[in-house]
Amino acid sequence: MTQFAAEDLLDPPAYPDVGYALLADRIGAVMRSFDDVVFVQAEAVVALEAVAASLAKPGLKVLNVVTSMYGDYFATWLRRGGAVVENVVAEPGRPVDLAVFQAALDAMAEVDVVVLVHGEAANGVLNPLPEIAESAKARGALLVVDAVASIGAHQFEVQTLGIDIAVIGPQKGLGGPAGLSAISVSEAAWAKIAEEPALRLSTLSLLDLKEKWLDLGADALPGTPAPLEFWALDAALDRIDAEEDAIETVIERHQLAARATRAGLRALGVPPWIEDDGSASALVTAAPVPAGVEPQALVDASGGFEGAAISLGVGGVEHLLVRLNHTGIRAAYRPVLANVVAYGQALAALGQSVDIDAAIEAVARAYQDAEPVGSAE
Amino acid sequence: MISASQHSQPISKRAPPARVSDQLFAAIPTAWLAIFFLAPLAFTVVYSFGNSLFGAVELGFTLKNYQTALSGFYLSTFLRTVQFAITASALCLAVAFPVAYFIARKAGRFRTLALVLILIPYFSSFLVRVMSWQILLARGGVFEGVLNFLHLHDGPLDLLDTKTAVFIGMVYAYLPIAIVPLFVVLDRMPPALLEASRDLGASRFQTFWAVTLPMARPGIATAVLLTAVPMLGEMVIPKLLGGSRGVLMGQAISSQYLQSQNYALGSAMAVLVLIAVAVVVAALARLTKGFAEVAA
Numbered sequence: 001m002t003q004f005a006a007e008d009l010l011d012p013p014a015y016p017d018v019g020y021a022l023l024a025d026r027i028g029a030v031m032r033s034f035d036d037v038v039f040v041q042a043e044a045v046v047a048l049e050a051v052a053a054s055l056a057k058p059g060l061k062v063l064n065v066v067t068s069m070y071g072d073y074f075a076t077w078l079r080r081g082g083a084v085v086e087n088v089v090a091e092p093g094r095p096v097d098l099a100v101f102q103a104a105l106d107a108m109a110e111v112d113v114v115v116l117v118h119g120e121a122a123n124g125v126l127n128p129l130p131e132i133a134e135s136a137k138a139r140g141a142l143l144v145v146d147a148v149a150s151i152g153a154h155q156f157e158v159q160t161l162g163i164d165i166a167v168i169g170p171q172k173g174l175g176g177p178a179g180l181s182a183i184s185v186s187e188a189a190w191a192k193i194a195e196e197p198a199l200r201l202s203t204l205s206l207l208d209l210k211e212k213w214l215d216l217g218a219d220a221l222p223g224t225p226a227p228l229e230f231w232a233l234d235a236a237l238d239r240i241d242a243e244e245d246a247i248e249t250v251i252e253r254h255q256l257a258a259r260a261t262r263a264g265l266r267a268l269g270v271p272p273w274i275e276d277d278g279s280a281s282a283l284v285t286a287a288p289v290p291a292g293v294e295p296q297a298l299v300d301a302s303g304g305f306e307g308a309a310i311s312l313g314v315g316g317v318e319h320l321l322v323r324l325n326h327t328g329i330r331a332a333y334r335p336v337l338a339n340v341v342a343y344g345q346a347l348a349a350l351g352q353s354v355d356i357d358a359a360i361e362a363v364a365r366a367y368q369d370a371e372p373v374g375s376a377e
Numbered sequence: 378m379i380s381a382s383q384h385s386q387p388i389s390k391r392a393p394p395a396r397v398s399d400q401l402f403a404a405i406p407t408a409w410l411a412i413f414f415l416a417p418l419a420f421t422v423v424y425s426f427g428n429s430l431f432g433a434v435e436l437g438f439t440l441k442n443y444q445t446a447l448s449g450f451y452l453s454t455f456l457r458t459v460q461f462a463i464t465a466s467a468l469c470l471a472v473a474f475p476v477a478y479f480i481a482r483k484a485g486r487f488r489t490l491a492l493v494l495i496l497i498p499y500f501s502s503f504l505v506r507v508m509s510w511q512i513l514l515a516r517g518g519v520f521e522g523v524l525n526f527l528h529l530h531d532g533p534l535d536l537l538d539t540k541t542a543v544f545i546g547m548v549y550a551y552l553p554i555a556i557v558p559l560f561v562v563l564d565r566m567p568p569a570l571l572e573a574s575r576d577l578g579a580s581r582f583q584t585f586w587a588v589t590l591p592m593a594r595p596g597i598a599t600a601v602l603l604t605a606v607p608m609l610g611e612m613v614i615p616k617l618l619g620g621s622r623g624v625l626m627g628q629a630i631s632s633q634y635l636q637s638q639n640y641a642l643g644s645a646m647a648v649l650v651l652i653a654v655a656v657v658v659a660a661l662a663r664l665t666k667g668f669a670e671v672a673a
Contacts, residue, residue: 013535016620018457021450022629025637032431034639159431218450241636 015230021218023230024182026237030151030174030247031166033158033184038209040181041226044148044169045070046204047181049077051144051165054193054206055113056081063088063105063141064115065096065132068122069315070146074115081199083113093123093286093317095279098131105135112192113142119150121172122314124272124286124323126154126279133161142189148172148181152240152247153254153282153327164189172283173254175328176236180229185210250331251282257326257336258282260366264340267362268354270347273321282331284323286313287343293350295319301346307335308342333367418651421644429641442645451629451642455649458609458626461540462657465547466605469555472548473600474593477559481566492560495553507546507617514542514618538620546614551607555600562596563589598661606654626650 024037031037040047052074060083064075067090075085088104090096096116105111114136119126129145136143142164147156152173158166164186170176185193185206199205212222243249258280262272265287273286280286289295295312299322302310309325312318324339326332340363344356425442427434445451480491498506513519514536524530536542566589574584590597612627619625626646633643 011533013538016538018450018454019620022632022636025632025639029431029637029639034429214449217453219453237636 009228012227012231015225015227015234017220019230019234020213020221020225023234023237024218026241027168027182027233028184030237030240031147031156031158031168031182031184032160033163033166035158035184035186036190036210036214037182037184038206038214039221040183040209041179041221041223041229042181043178044146044167044171044181045073047167047169047183048074048146048148050204050206051167051183052077053081053202053204054199055142055144055165055189056083056199057195057197058082059084060112061108061110062086062113062115063101063108063111063136065101065117065127066090067094067096067117067125067127068120070117070120070122071115074146078115090125093125093273093313093320095125095127095274096132098128101132102135105139111136111139111141113144114139115144115146117146117149118156119147119154119281119283121149121281121283121323121327123317123321124274124281124284124313126150126274126281128279129156130161133163137162142186142192144189149281149283152250153258153331155251158184170233170236172327173250174236174240175250177229177232179226180233254282254326254331256367256370257331258285259370260333260336260363261285261324261326261340263366264336264359264363265343267358268340268344268347268356269358270343270352270354283327284325285339286317286321287324288321289319290347290352293347293352295322297350298322298343298346301349302342305338305342305345307338309335310339310342310346333363336367337363421647424641424644425648427641427644429639432638432640434640434644442641443649445642446645446649451646454626454629455646455653458650459653461543461547461625462605462608462611462653465544465551465608466555466601468544468548469551469604470559470597470600473552473555473559474597476552477556477563477596478589480556481560481563492557495556499553503550504613504617507550507614510542510546510549510618511537514545537618540619542618543615543625546618547608547611550614551604554603558599558603559593559596562593566592595665598665602658602661605657609650609653609657 020039024039028034028037040050048070056078058081060078060081062078062083062085064071064078064085064087066072066075066087071087071089075087078085086104086108088096088101105114114132116127116129116132118129133143143162144165145163146167148167148169149172150156151168152175156166163184166184167181168174168183169178169181171178183206190210193206198207200207202208208222240246240250245252259277262277262280262285265272265285270288270290272280273288274280289298295318299310299312302308309330311323311325313321313323322343324343326336326339330336337360340359341356344354344359347354348356423436424434426438426440427436427442428439429435429442446455476495480488484491516533516535516537520536521530521534524534525532536545570588570592571584574588579587610627611625612631615625615628619628626649630643630646630650633639633646
C-alpha cells in the first residue's frame with residue numbers, strides 16, 4: 001500500500017450472510033481441519049479465553065504447557081471455571097522439554113485436556129507439537145492448541161495431529177486482520193464443552209456460537225458482524241490462494257525468512273537465541289541480548305535503520321532477547337536483511353564485535369540458494 | 378440369446394447396412410463423451426462416497442459427504458440455487474415470451490433484424506458481457522445515475538454483490554437462448570388455429586390461454602431446459618455480480634475444490650446438482666409428453 005486513505009473504509013457494504021460458512025471452510029483448509037470452524041469477532045486472545053471459559057468445568061483435569069505468558073493466562077482462565085490445572089513451565093524463552101512434559105503427563109492419574117501454544121511470537125519459541133499431540137492422544141486427552149503465532153509459518157495439520165481445539169488469528173502469518181479469530185472444534189471437544197455446567201449467554205461461550213450460528217445453518221452471524229474485518233480476512237485468504245501452492249507457499253516464505261535470518265545472525269558472530277532450528281519460530285527470530293548490553297538501548301540503536309522491526313522479548317524475557325520480526329509481508333528478503341543489519345549495527349554501536357558484511361552475504365546467499373517462493377520479493 | 382438374435386433379424390433386414398465410415402464418425406463423439414464427460418462424471422460419483430483428505434480422496438464408501446451436503450449451510454445453498462434457477466428461468470421466460478411473440482407475429486419484415494439484434498451479444502465474450510454489468514451496477518455507476526435522475530432512488534446504490542445483481546445478470550445472459558426456441562414454436566404455429574379459436578368466439582386472452590400457450594409447450598420446455606439447467610451450475614455470474622461469496626452452488630462447489638480442498642464434499646455437492654438437473658429434465662419431458670401425437 002503506497003497511500004492509506006482512511007475515508008475509503010467508511011460505509012463498507014455488509015459482508016454477505018452466505019459468505020461466512022465458506023470463509024469458515026477456507027480457514028478450515030488453512031488449518032487442515034474438517035471440523036467445525038467458528039469465528040470470534042475479536043483479537044485471538046479473546047478466542048483463547050473463550051476456549052478456556054467454555055471448556056472449564058469443576059474438576060476438569062488439565063495439563064498446561066507454559067512457554068510464555070499466554071500459558072499462564074490460559075491456566076488462570078481454566079482455574080476460574082473450576083478446572084484443576086497442572087502447569088509444565090519451560091525455561092524462560094525456551095521450548096518445553098519433551099521429557100519434562102512426558103513426566104508431568106505420566107504423573108497425572110487422569111488427564112482430560114492438554115493445552116499447548118504451538119509457536120510463540122513473544123519469544124520466538126516453537127514447541128514440539130507432533131510429539132505432544134501423540135502423547136496427549138495416547139492418554140485419550142483432548143488437545144487444545146494455540147496456533148495464533150504458527151499458522152501460515154509452520155505446518156499445522158489439525159486432522160493429522162488429532163487436534164480437538166485449534167485457535168488461530170489471521171493477523172500474523174496469514175497477513176490478515178487482527179480483529180477476528182477462528183477456532184476449529186472437534187466433535188469430542190463440542191461434547192466436552194456441552195457438558196454441564198456449560199457456559200451460555202456469554203460473549204465467551206463457544207456453545208452459544210454453535211447453537212446460534214452453526215446449528216442454524218451457518219448463515220447470518222449473530223449480532224452485528226464487523227464487515228471490514230470479514231472483508232479483510234476474505235482478501236487475505238484470496239491473496240494466499242493466489243499463490244502457486246496457496247498456504248504451502250506462505251509457509252515456505254516464512255521458513256525461508258527464518259533460515260536467512262538465522263544464517264545472518266550466525267554470520268554476524270551471534271548465534272540465535274534458540275540454537276536448534278527446529279525449535280525456533282518462523283514468524284520472529286529471537287536474537288540474544290549480549291552480556292553488558294542494555295536491551296532497550298539495543299532496540300533503540302536498531303530503530304533508526306529503515307525497514308527493520310526489532311523489539312524486546314515479551315513475558316519475562318525482555319532482558320534476554322530481542323525479536324527480529326519477519327511476519328506476514330515482512331517475510332521477504334529486504335525486511336530480513338534490514339533486521340539482521342540493524343541488529344548488527346546496533347551491536348556494533350554498543351561496542352560488540354560483529355561481522356556485518358558476512359551477515360549480509362549470508363542472508364543474500366540464503367535467498368539466492370532458495371527456490372523462488374511465491375509473489376513476495 | 379437365441380431368441381434375441383431371432384428378434385433382431387427382421388429389423389436388420391429392413392435397416393440399411395451401417396457403413397464403416399458411419400460407425401467411425403459415430404465413434405468419435407462417443408469416445409469424446411466417454412473420455413471427457415462420462416469418465417469425469419464417474420470419478421465425481423466415486424469421489425463423493427470417499428473420505429476426504431486435503432487435496433485428495435481416500436476411496437471407500439461413506440454417506441458422510443452427502444450428509445454434510447444435505448445439512449446446514451450446504452443444504453441452504455443447494456435449495457437457494459434451485460430456487461434461484463427456477464425464479465431466474467421463470468423471469469427469463471416471462472420476458473422472452475412477449476419478445477418472441479412480437480418477433481414471430483408482429484415484427485413483419487423486421488423479424489430477421491430483430492433476431493440478429495438479440496443474438497449479436499453472443500458474438501462477444503460471455504465474461505466481458507457479465508463484467509460490463511459490474512460497471513453498470515457499481516456504486517456511482519449508470520444504474521445509480523439513472524435511478525437518481527428519475528427520482529426512483531436517492532443516494533448511493535449498492536446493487537453490486539447482491540442477489541438482485543445476480544438475478545439481473547442471469548436474466549440478461551440467458552434471455553436470448555430463451556427467446557430463440559420460443560420464437561421457433563410461435564413462428565411455426567398455424568395462424569388458422571388462432572383464427573379458428575377467434576371464430577369460435579374465444580377472446581384474445583382465451584385464445585392465448587387455450588391455444589397459443591399449450592401449443593408453445595415444446596418451446597417453453599426447451600427455453601426452461603436451456604436456461605434452468607446451466608443456471609443450476611452457474612458460477613461466473615454469481616462470482617462477478619454476487620461478490621464471489623458462495624451465493625450459489627457452482628461457487629460453493631468450486632470453493633470446495635479450489636480453496637477448501639475437500640474434493641469428496643465438492644463431489645457430493647456436484648452429484649446433488651446433477652440430480653437436480655435430472656429432475657428438471659424429467660419434469661420437462663413430462664410437460665411435453667404426448668405433444669408429438671397431439672400435433673400430428
